[in-house]
Amino acid sequence: MIKIIKKISNKFFNDFYKIELFRTLISILRFVYFYYIRKKINFYIDPDKKIDDHTLVKNSISKFSENETGDQTVIAHNMHFVDNFFNLKKTYKKFNGNKTAEIGYPIQSMDFIDYENNKVLSVGPRNEGELFFIKSMGFRWHNIFALDLLSYSPKIQLGDIHKTNYEENTFNVIFCGWVLRYSDNFEKILKEMLRIAKNGAVISIGFTYYPDKFRQLYTTDQIIQFYKENISNVYFNFDAYKKKEEGKRHSIIILKIKK
Numbered sequence: 001m002i003k004i005i006k007k008i009s010n011k012f013f014n015d016f017y018k019i020e021l022f023r024t025l026i027s028i029l030r031f032v033y034f035y036y037i038r039k040k041i042n043f044y045i046d047p048d049k050k051i052d053d054h055t056l057v058k059n060s061i062s063k064f065s066e067n068e069t070g071d072q073t074v075i076a077h078n079m080h081f082v083d084n085f086f087n088l089k090k091t092y093k094k095f096n097g098n099k100t101a102e103i104g105y106p107i108q109s110m111d112f113i114d115y116e117n118n119k120v121l122s123v124g125p126r127n128e129g130e131l132f133f134i135k136s137m138g139f140r141w142h143n144i145f146a147l148d149l150l151s152y153s154p155k156i157q158l159g160d161i162h163k164t165n166y167e168e169n170t171f172n173v174i175f176c177g178w179v180l181r182y183s184d185n186f187e188k189i190l191k192e193m194l195r196i197a198k199n200g201a202v203i204s205i206g207f208t209y210y211p212d213k214f215r216q217l218y219t220t221d222q223i224i225q226f227y228k229e230n231i232s233n234v235y236f237n238f239d240a241y242k243k244k245e246e247g248k249r250h251s252i253i254i255l256k257i258k259k
Contacts, residue, residue, distance in 0.1 A: 010140065017136035024096040027129040031095065035082070035152045044149040044158045047075040051149070053162045053185045074182045075149045081127050097133030100125075103177050103204040104137060106236045106254055110202065115139050118172035121196070122146040123161050123189075124179040128153050134175065145171070162188045166196040169259070177206040178250075186217050190226050199259040200232070206252045209240035220253040232258040 017023045034040045045051055056071040081094040100122075107113060115138035122130050125146050134144050146156040147164060159165065161179065174193050180186040193203055209218060217223075219241040224234065236254040243249075 014136060014138050017132055020096055020098070023132040023136060024092055024129065027095040027097070027127060027132050028091065030128055031152065034154075041150070041152045042158055043075055044160060045075070047073055047079070047150075049073065051075075051160070053160075053183055053188060055182055055184055057182070077182075078124070078126050078148075078150060095127055095129040097129035097131075099206075100130045100133045100175060100177055102250060103175055103206040103252055103254065104133065106252075107173065107202060107204060108137060110235065113173070113202070118143060119170060120144050120173045121166075121171045121175070123174065123176040123193075124148050124182075125156060126150070128155060130175070130177070131155055139173075161192060164192060164196060168195055169198045170196045172198055172201050174201065174203045176203065178208060180205065180207045180217055181215070184216070187226055190223065194227065194230060194257065194259075197257045197259075199257065201257045202235075202254065203257060204252075204254045206250055209249050209251045211246055211248070220251050223253055224255075227255065227257070230257050230259060232256045 017026075050056060050073055054074045057074060057077040058071050081091075085091055118139065120134055120139050120143060122134060122144065123146075125131060125148060131144055131146055135141055144155075146153075147159045147161055148156050149158070149160060151158050161176070162183070162185065174197055176189070176193065180189060183189055197203060205223060207217060212218075220237055220239040224231065224237075233256040234253065235256065236252060238250075238252045240247075240249040240251040
């Protein structure tokens with residue numbers, strides 16, 4: 001009986017989190033509490049210091065810090081969600097988690113996903129908006145984990161996806177949205193995600209394609225080639241580079257791992 005009540009209660013609250021306005025307001029209110037009231041903000045490393053394996057971001061608009069060249073570290077750039085906080089329209093977009101929808105919604109067509117028990121990792125969410133979106137998909141809150149170079153939230157662990165402290169074969173689902181382009185060694189991230197993914201895990205990756213082919217990562221074929229011995233299925237593959245080489249757009253690939 002208790003199990004049934006818990007299941008109904010979880011379904012009830014998940015339906016509320018499907019309402020974008022509701023989950024966004026929760027994300028913003030929790031941010032105000034932790035960041036502005038509790039003054040909780042921690043960094044994996046000094047925001048002014050370039051981290052090995054990470055790029056410097058050009059033309060960044062965040063006010064947090066910049067190095068002597070005028071470019072910003074990944075940490076400083078990704079603090080942009082606190083800039084112009086009282087510009088409600090921009091703040092709403094930064095906290096609604098909708099960028100995760102692009103790499104998340106296709107997963108809901110997979111009938112083998114166990115929303116009650118699967119462990120989920122969100123890589124580089126910046127704020128809790130992505131986590132509440134993942135909860136709206138049906139995953140249990142205590143099974144949702146997050147890793148980032150910065151954190152104001154007790155739900156987001158400080159760390160670097162190039163090398164984590166997670167045990168091997170930990171996660172059933174990994175969301176990695178718009179993280180790889182910040183790496184000077186994206187294959188190291190792919191290798192680490194493979195290590196911490198369980199056999200049969202689903203890895204969902206989104207990255208921004210730029211027409212500049214000299215960037216390290218520009219096609220989903222590079223991801224497929226890296227994982228070629230460990231792919232059982234490719235469920236979704238939109239390669240912006242193959243579709244049209246001109247224009248900045250999102251590429252998305254979702255695959256199932258075999259180990």
